[in-house]
Amino acid sequence: MDEEMMALHKNDTWELTELPKGKKLSGVDGSLQSNTRQTDQWTAANLNWPLKQFDVKNAFLHGHLKEEVYMDFPPGYNAGRKTRRSGKVIALIIYVDDMIIMGDDSEEMMKLEKSLAAEFKMKNLGDLKYFLGVEVARLSRGIFLSQRKYVLDLLKEIGMLGCKPVDTPITEKHYLGIYPYQEPVDKGIYQRLVGRLIYLSHTRPDIAYAVSVVSQFMHSPSVDHMAAVMRILAYLKSAPRKGILYEHHGHMRIEGFTDADWAGDVTDWAGDVLIGGNLVTWRSKKHNVVSRSSAEAEYRGMAHGVCEILWLRKLLWGLGCTQKEAMKLYCDNKSAREKN
The missing domain is CATH 3.10.20.370 (Ubiquitin-like (UB roll))
Structure with missing residues (x-):
């Protein structure tokens, strides 16, 4: 799209301006690519002619218009558009009814908050501390993400708060697989446990490998597979506060x-x-x-x-x-x- 926009500027196809009162925008989609003509390959093959391909940028805009046409950029594309403050960024992260606002301009962040509050009933929860099961702590070294409460709630739910912890999430040579005559377990319980462990992997890369192994047997879990899941949970009991620290380097x-x-x-x-x-x-x-x-x-x-x-x-x-x-x-x- 950048190349297409540069071609438009080079050809003086249009100029950037404010939409005058009483004028309406003409619809335009996000694609700026033009179609290429099809070559008669049969003729080229019979006459042994070389085949070369070209693409004319903005070929459909080389005609002359008698009337004024106003068009807007495709959604999300702002090349050439002037902004009040260049170089400032505000990001709005939304998941259903939970929102996070971050950026490098506190004034603009407040304006965005007021605009949203004027449209929706909202509650300012202050600095981010908890989001979708992830605990956020701003330290002197950086930002620490963990799911301590998520881990403890999971262990309490399945009755493993008092279990004996282990040092590793999986044995070195586990030999887990699908074998004949293996004893099956409840598929629904197994899938729910593994699903919660997969979500926990967002802040616990130390269990990523073990979780990837047990997730391969969702369709046919056995007693051995469930034992591997229980070992991951026992490992989490040994260090529920582990997480990821993001530092400024x-x-x-x-x-x-x-x-x-x-x-x-x-x-x-x-x-x-x-x-x-x-x-x-x-x-x-x-x-x-x-x-x-x-x-x-x-x-x-x-x-x-x-x-x-x-x-x-x-x-x-x-x-x-x-x-x-x-x-x-x-x-x-x-x-x-x-x-x-």
Whole structure:
């Protein structure tokens, strides 16, 4: 869209102005791409002519108009639009009826709050402390996120507040799988427990691997699978206050890490991304194809990692954070690194 807008400016197609009184905006969709003409490939094949493709930007706007037409930018696109304060960002985060406002302009934040209060009945809860089961604490070192209450409520609900804690969320060699003659357990109870553990993984990356293992047996859980879930809960009992600390390191560098055989499982690939030295995303996923070599598997994992960091860079750009340094992606496979 930026390229299309630059072409419009270059051709002096229109000028940016305020909508005059009495004038109406003409409808326009978010697509600025023009169609290309189709070439007769049969002729080219028979005559051995070369085939070359071009794209004329804004071809449909090269005609002359006799009347004035006023159009607005597509939703979310503000190129060239003048704002009262440049460089200021206010973000409004909404989940059903819960809202968070953040930004770098306290005056504008107050104006936004007043505008919302004029339209909806709202209650100002002050500084953010609790949101969707996540506890937020602002410390001298940064912002600490945890789900302590969520953990304790879960343990109390299933009667494990007095259980004996363990040091690890899963045994080193668990050999969990689907085997014949295994003893089944209640599927509904198992799925609800694993679902709550998946949500808990948002602030507890230390249980991410164990939760990813037990979540693979949602369709046919057994006694062994339930025992693995109980071990995760016993591990949470040992440290319910653990969470993630986001510190200010003086930079906003994006760094990604990928591994095609995470935790020794050749069917999984995993990746995580750090922004400003803080962990922001982490996940693992089954390989959807069979690779012919470990290097190829690593390349596939790296491709997913590149998509992740590009998406995060775009998100930061929307929040007014421009990346001044090149993003980095790390991979632990020697052959994949040497072939880059």
